[in-house]
Amino acid sequence: MKKLLISVVIILICLFFFLAPVNQEISSNYDVYQYVKECKAELGITRKLPLLSCLDGEQIPIFVDKHEIQRDNWDELSSAKKCDNPHWLGGDMGCWTYSHIQVLQLDNENVMVLNCRQKGNQLNKTWFRKTKTNLGMNQQQRKEQYDNAHGAEKTELYYLYNTFNDIGVILRNTHTGKSCYLTQYGDAVTGFLPPLDAQLPGKSDYLNKYNPDQARPPKDFPEELWYRNANQAFKSPGFTANAGCIDCHNAHGFKYSPYINSKQGLPRIQAMSKLPMLPVGKPFIDRFRDADFLQVTTEAIDGMPQLCTQCHNMTTSGTCGDSIDFATGRPSTTLHTWLTRSTSSKWMPPLIMDSALIKKHVATMKCCCNNPDAKGCKTRKFGPTLADLPKDFSKGEGWVSGQGANLCKGTMNSIQWNADKVE
Incomplete structure (x- = not known):
């Protein structure tokens, strides 16, 4: 009986290791430090990564009817749900103030981008730590308010000055296209971010490493919001990947708009x-592989290459779909309730040429976005590894012509195209 029991245990152990996913241990132990180490090696970054503070970034101004939201007009301009220039394309949160962005050139090839946001619900002006403070204040005004406060009020005002509930870091090699993403969202943490490629310094030294002009948290401020290592400050690589960051960022590595760009x-x-x-x-x-992201374009239209892809990388997820709809001024009603105040506003195209020609190119591009395998459309792999790229990718080769239904040829071959009459 004893031998039988031992045999059963051995069989069960063998079955566990045989049936367990090969990458189970790797995935569970693949933390932020390991990810950053791999990123630096793959991107060719040999220097130490800079210590980051959200407050070092440039504050992104938010405009309503061409007027910037500031302290003296906050009550008036914040009452609407729409703004001229959402800094983040995700609901009313894109119109909230006090987002900071910084772009750091690490070497001749690599850039590091940090975007820190305070995001909330436009219907609830007490969203951020339940404060009723004027959110039109800039960084200096918030610091002065904090410096002049006392007691519990001082602690509360520090949340407004130097905590953010959505933080993103992008590392990208601008020669090879290799890219990395770190995120933290949902939790309000201070803008003093821990080292990404070094262990956390001792508490007594930690805050001394940041800009002395930036106010430190008060003594009773929760320690876990400012003293934390990289694994505590950011979501795990697996979480960030599954959250879909590259679903939006795959086209260019960064998410561009008329409001955040070069x-x-x-x-x-x-x-x-x-x-x-x-x-x-x-x-x-x-x-990337599970989503099967592809580049999309069209065949030449009246002998002219597709206008959209002369500047943009159009992909099945990232620039096709909702992005091309609201970029060309034709979003759905739902999108338009938060994107902009003007129902006639559009981002693209900033081209000086015949409008009918532009409409024809845009309409054909949209058709191919929706039907990439249709005749007249072309697709191409553009990742996720070098081995996946078609031969002579860098020379513009590797496109596969669609062989499906003839859904887009009518638009492409039309003599005159009036996009205003077609949805």
Whole structure:
């Protein structure tokens, strides 16, 4: 009986290791430090990564009817649900103030982008730590208010000055297309971010490493919000990958809009559109493969290459779908309730040419976005690894012509196209 029991136990143990996923242990132990180490090696970053503070970034101004939301007009301009320039394309939260962005050139090839946001619900002005404070204040005004406060009020005002509930870090090699993503969202944490490629310093030294002009948290401020290592400060790589960051960012590595672009220091979109998307880390590679992201374009229209892809990388997820709809001023009603105040506003295209020609190109591009395998459309792999790229990718080769239904040819071959009459 004893021998039988031992045999059963051995069989069960063998079955466990045989049936367990090969990457189970790797996935569970693949933390932020391991991910950053792999990122630096893959991107070719040899220096120490800079210590980041959200407060070092440039505050993104938010406009309503071309007036910037500020302290003296907060009550008036914040009452609407729409703004001219949402900094984040995700509901009313994109119109909230006090988002900071910084772009750091690490070396000749690599950039590091940090975006810190205070996001909330427009219907609830007490969303951020239940404060009723004027959220039109800039960083200096919030600091002065904090410095002049006392007791419990001082603690409360520090949340407004230097905590953020949505933080994103992007590392991208602007020559190869290799990219990495770190996120933290949902929890309000201070903008003093811990080292990403070094262990956390002792408490007595930690805050001394940041800009002395930036106010430190008061003594009774929760320690877990400012003293935490990289694994505590950011979501795990697996979580971030499954959350779908590269679903939006795959087209260019960064998410561009007329409001956040090269003016804030991001690389020019035309250069990024020529690169593949090579995410670092198995969770991100798996996400890319599972979604089967592809580049999409059209055949030449009246002898002219597709206008949209002269500047942009159009992909099945990232620039097709909702993105092309609201970029060209034709979003659904739901999207338009938060995107902009003007129902006639559109981002694209900033081209000086015949409007009928532009409409024809845009309509055909939308058709191919929705039907990438249709005749007249072309697709191409652009990641997630070098081995997945078609031959001569960097020379513009590797496109596969659609062989499906003839759904887009009518638009492409039409003599005159009036997009206003077609949905």
